[in-house]
Amino acid sequence: MIIERSAYTIELDSANGSLLAFTDKRSGKNMIHGGSAARPIFTLRLRDDAGQALDVTALQAASVTLEQASISADDGTQLRFKYTKLNNLDLDAVVEVDLPQDSNLTDWRISFDNRTSYLVEWVDFPDVVVPNDLVAAGGTARILWPAHEGVLIEDIGRRENTWLKYQETGYPSKGWDGTYPGPAPTQFMAYYDDDCGLYVGAHDARHHVKSIEFLPFDGGVRLQYRIFVEGAGQGSYRMNFNMVLGVFHGDWHQAAELYRRWFEQGSTPPRIADNPELPAWYRESPVVVTYPVRGVKDTGSMDPNEYFPYVNAIPHLERLSERFDSKVMALLMHWEGSAPWAPPYIWPPYGGEEGMRQFADELHARGHLLGLYASGIAWTQRSLLDPDYNREADFERLELEKVMCVSPEGELPYSLICNGVQRWGYDMCPSEPFVTETVLEEIRGVANSGCDYMQYFDQNLGGLSYLCYSKEHDHPPGPGRWQTEAMKTLFRKIRQEWKAMGKDIVLGCEAAAAEPFLGELPFNDLRFNIGLFTGEPVPVYQYVYHEYINNFMGNQNSSGQSIDLLKSPDNLLWRTAYSFVAGDMLTVVLGRGGAINWDWGTEWDYPAPDQQAIGTLIRNLNAWRIGAGKPYLATGRMLAPERLTGVSAQTIHMRDGSVLKQPSILTTKWQSSEGRVAQFLVNYTTEPQAYDWQQPYGGAIGALLAYKQPDGEGLELASQTERGMHRGTIEPLSCIMLAWTPPTQAAE
Structure with a gap:
């Protein structure tokens, strides 16, 4: 089944709903990796009374019925796949896909009807595998992973040799992984190269717990979303938010912009x-x-x-x-x-x-x-740092095993967080008084x-x-x-x-x-x-x-x-x-x-480290946060920066023998609440650094000021080429701020 839209072409297997292709119209690139075997559009993790796991997939349905409803030429198409008797169990599921006519985004939802004795732990949906044409594999692609405030993945195997290697999210947890809302503080991923990108996000305003991960899979890279559904038992479950897939052009900033637009449509904390x-x-x-x-x-x-x-x-x-x-x-x-x-x-x-x-x-x-x-x-049962600290007697006397997080099997293993190094102990469940x-x-x-x-x-x-799987606590199982x-x-x-x-x-x-x-x-x-x-x-x-x-x-x-x-x-x-x-x-x-x-x-x-250098850098930079840069760096809105070229590279040597190349000038762009825009350029090295900065709007931005001091002193730039390029040099361990008013606001 092939459906064309203005921005993309999507191909689904009409027999089972698997995602076969998601092709960007502009570049012609298909961003779904085929692999050696069919992939199910969803997987459900079931648990029996003893906590043993059983995974069932869309490919195990006794029957799959496709209903296609054309809403209108303007609104687009909704697809509805119904799956019955998954793995011969009394368990049915429905997948709905909305394909708006003039949008680059698509919406995906799943529901299921569980008439078995199993509990459902999580729903893995939708199954997305992208090509491994990442930088380390000889391509230009990268994966944006939201963990640790944001990471670009260029080598799918890099973390597999570290303590952060992929493992399934469960209990006990190693802590640093892709759990949302946790070490992954936001809920979207992206795959992109020089031509186009695939956005995959959970537009979930109720913040269900998820595992948002990436891993090598069948020659490609799996972008994995597992939504934990509170041990759903007999009855119906319906996803009350959309999983969103779509195409975009640009880098991670453009993917983040798609998510931010959705986030700001809902309830946000005060600015x-x-x-x-x-x-x-x-x-x-x-x-x-x-x-x-x-x-x-x-x-x-x-x-x-x-x-x-x-x-x-x-x-x-x-x-x-x-x-x-x-x-x-x-x-x-x-x-x-x-x-x-x-x-x-x-x-x-x-x-x-x-x-x-x-x-x-x-x-x-x-x-x-x-x-x-x-x-x-x-x-903490006992401290490994202070041998005199021991609470084992209190644990027994207060019967505190009843308030600790437990595994799917109902067991009470030691936590993996700091245990064996700083302490021995358990994770407490927040549902307990x-x-x-x-x-x-x-x-x-x-x-x-x-x-x-x-x-x-x-x-x-x-x-x-x-995570906690207790059936005795004041929370779902x-x-x-x-x-x-x-x-x-x-x-x-x-x-x-x-x-x-x-x-x-x-x-x-x-x-x-x-x-x-x-x-x-x-x-x-x-x-x-x-x-x-x-x-x-x-x-x-x-x-x-x-x-x-x-x-x-x-x-x-x-x-x-x-x-x-x-x-x-x-x-x-x-x-x-x-x-x-x-x-x-x-x-x-x-x-x-x-x-x-x-x-x-x-x-x-x-x-x-060099005490003089780090002290000077902090003094110089913090002055901007409380000076001329405050409307941007303290309360502003980050934007995708204008292009910076002609910058030398610095080499960060890693313990594993690899190197991380970083520009000698770091830069970000911000907008103040008054609509002014500024780009900060920081030379963190101990030598002067030159740069070329491409002005936006072809140079038609009115007065462009270069602030070289955080006390607000500014002067109009004159060193521009005919193509709107500004060239300059930044002194060691210092920052400059390029500020302007966008043309539309300047005209107003």
């Missing part, structure tokens, strides 16, 4: 510029300074270090503040009075409440801020500490809980949307508790807060560097959500595991510039003597 819930410091762009008070990294000795007592850090923080010309936020690790990373108990702080309160008071008296890390909703009560009790102490920010949900990546709602409820109770106490504390999590949590978790510990294990990071998250949320660069944990730090001495400068042009607040991690370290996890005895 930063209009959000009365945000404290004043949020708009003042403090530099985050993170460090432990015990030990020097995640593992090893947990003896108190030179930053304990807490006030010992004040001279270092004051020096950094002066160096950066900015207020700072001290964000502490290993401060918990229980044991480092030993949730759920954190209070009182190590050394007692008085010492922490004194530290907070002295920070505030100097205009600075206090932040604290904690480890989210997990249960004990979890809420314990969290609220712990945060009451935090509220009285003088804390301004609490990254409470470390290890609850993106803000989501881990499988993972799904209930997790999203349970976590939102917990976040709101924490904020309400603090507000009732008169405390204006900001709450956050590890990694970018996923889409449904934007309004509850407005400041978060980003981890774009995790994407280095799989591909090249790109700021997809900021493109879609930046007007609603600002985050900070994060502690960059594991950067030293992916990057050869000493072979690439500018890598910290590059990572800092990346965060800046992405619109994020900047972060440093301290080592010995107040020196800036490479990341959280690098030993203090390891040779440190």
Whole structure:
């Protein structure tokens, strides 16, 4: 069955509904890989009473009926495939496909009628396999994966040799994967090359839990969407949102624009510029300074270090503040009075409440801020960092196995998150009252500490809980949307508790807060560097959500595991510039003597980065966030940048022997709420860097100003070629801002 539209031609197997081809009309490229065998348009994962899995597919239907309804010449076509007796079970399904006449997007939905004794865990739909003509395979194609704030995949095998290699999403979870709303904070993917692209997105305003993954498959690359349906039992299930497939032209920015248009059609949190819930410091762009008070990294000795007592850090923080010309936020690790990373108990702080309160008071008296890390909703049986910490007796006495996440088989395995390294323990299920009560009790102490920010949900990546299959808890018997709602409820109770106490504390999590949590978790510990294990990071998250949320660069944990730090001495400068042009607040991690370290996890005895260079870069960049760049970088809307050419390349050497080529000038483009547009160009190297910048609209943009200083001084550019090309040079460790008013607005 071949159906033509103005932008594409789609081919489906009329016998079973499989997607055979999705061809871009402009380029003539089919973006569906054929493979060696037929592919089912859907797969259902069933679980029996013992939790054993059985997968059934569209290809196992006893009969397939195709109903084709032509709505009208203008509206397009709707296809309806009905599948009966899947795998000879009393289980039927229906797939509907809407093909609007003049749209480049198509809508896909599935429903099923389950009359069996099985529960349905997830629906894998629609089955999409694209060609493996990625860059590493000799082509020009890339895959955009939304995990870790956005990653471009050029080599399908890159992550398969790392701890991030593909595995099915389930319980226990390794944490860093494609789970939405979690470490994958948004819900679309894309495949594209120099000619065209295929957009695949879940336009799901109710935020069902999904596995959004990619993996090598039958000579191609599978773009996998699995929607967890809460262990749906007997009865009817109907997908209440559209899976959307369509063609586009351009790169990842154009794919992100398709998703952002849909996102902004629905209910969104307040924009930063209009959000009365945000404290004043949020708009003042403090530099985050993170460090432990015990030990020097995640593992090893947990003896108190030179930053304990807490006030010992004040001279270092004051020096950094002066160096950066900015207020700072001290964000502490290993401060918990229980044991480092030993949730759920954190209070009182190590050394007692008085010492922490004194530290907070002295920070505030100097205009600075206090932040604290904690480890989210997990249960620690015993700490591997502090042998004196053991809660096994409490676990037995309180019968806490009843409130923990369990596997599909009903078993209680240890969590995979930090277990065997920092602790042994389990994941707590957010549906259980004990979890809420314990969290609220712990945060009451935090509220009285003088804390301004609490990254409470470390290890609850993106803000989501881990999957739970319990049939005894107050939630459906499988993972799904209930997790999203349970976590939102917990976040709101924490904020309400603090507000009732008169405390204006900001709450956050590890990694970018996923889409449904934007309004509850407005400041978060980003981890774009995790994407280095799989591909090249790109700021997809900021493109879609930046007007609603600002985050900070994060502690960059594991950067030293992916990057050869000493072979690439500018890598910290590059990572800092990346965060800046992405619109994020900047972060440093301290080592010995107040020196800036490479990341959280690098030993203090390891040779440190160039202190003068990183200090200068942060001072220069942060001045833009609070100066002339503020309407763009703090509250603006990211746009696809104008083309930058003639830029030299920098080489980032990776631990696995590969290299990552990065331009010596990083750039992004933004629009302010007043409609002005600016493109930022950052030279993060220690040498001057030249560039050619192609003006938009053929150069017809009116007054084009080059701001070379963040205090707002600007001058009209004169160095232009006849083709609207501007050429310039940027001094080391600095930024320039090219600003203009689009022609339509200038005419108005």
